[in-house]
Amino acid sequence: xxxxxxxxxxxxxxxxxxxxxxxxxxxxxxxxxxxxxxxxxxxxxxxxxxxxxxxxxxxxxxxxxxxxxxxxxxxxxxxxxxxxxxxxxxxxxxxxxxxxxxxxxxxxxxxx
Amino acid sequence: xxxxxxxxxxxxxxxxxxxxxxxxxxxxxxxxxxxxxxxxxxxxxxxxxxxxxxxxxxxxxxxxxxxxxxxxxxxxxxxxxxxxxxxxxxxxxxxxxxxxxxxxxxxxxxxxxxxx
Numbered sequence: 001x002x003x004x005x006x007x008x009x010x011x012x013x014x015x016x017x018x019x020x021x022x023x024x025x026x027x028x029x030x031x032x033x034x035x036x037x038x039x040x041x042x043x044x045x046x047x048x049x050x051x052x053x054x055x056x057x058x059x060x061x062x063x064x065x066x067x068x069x070x071x072x073x074x075x076x077x078x079x080x081x082x083x084x085x086x087x088x089x090x091x092x093x094x095x096x097x098x099x100x101x102x103x104x105x106x107x108x109x110x111x112x
Numbered sequence: 113x114x115x116x117x118x119x120x121x122x123x124x125x126x127x128x129x130x131x132x133x134x135x136x137x138x139x140x141x142x143x144x145x146x147x148x149x150x151x152x153x154x155x156x157x158x159x160x161x162x163x164x165x166x167x168x169x170x171x172x173x174x175x176x177x178x179x180x181x182x183x184x185x186x187x188x189x190x191x192x193x194x195x196x197x198x199x200x201x202x203x204x205x206x207x208x209x210x211x212x213x214x215x216x217x218x219x220x221x222x223x224x225x226x227x228x
């Protein structure tokens with residue numbers, strides 16, 4: 001069936017370095033993608049989104065890249081800080097469907 | 113803006129009892145609210161979608177008689193776990209979509225349910 005998955009379950013990055021979290025999706029009908037950050041014991045927090053008519057979107061210290069050809073999504077976090085340590089989920093929404101489908105998540109650990 | 117609250121944040125109940133969890137959109141009106149369940153170290157799994165004034169739509173495998181959802185107003189949805197069992201222990205998270213939203217969902221802080 002259709003799924004959204006992540007390549008790596010854990011990622012450790014030295015503080016100050018850049019990090020890249022990847023996500024593969026298989027539903028070609030998906031037209032909206034979101035990255036969420038979830039800290040332990042809390043709900044997901046919106047980071048950045050991108051629509052399928054774009055291939056790149058930038059926020060504060062974060063960039064999302066979308067490659068529709070290979071159905072790949074990535075989240076780049078620049079100059080990582082200890083507060084960036086969390087689990088990151090990608091989620092997709094298929095055209096005409098209001099439901100979010102979440103990926104499995106990647107735990108990012110920032111090493112001081 | 114776009115704040116969603118949940119109450120309670122933590123609840124412990126005995127097996128066989130029922131527990132009600134509230135989800136409120138504090139500063140916006142939500143046409144649709146979603147309920148998710150998350151087990152430790154796992155992703156969020158959608159349980160049901162609720163629209164104000166109508167019956168909730170449950171995902172496959174979710175028992176609607178066990179997880180009662182009421183969406184009484186544009187700012188409040190409740191999830192009642194009836195006859196709770198230890199396997200219902202989980203992290204329950206709601207989200208709300210604004211009237212004017214595209215697909216953005218704003219998430220609550222979650223409710224940790226422990227059934228003993």
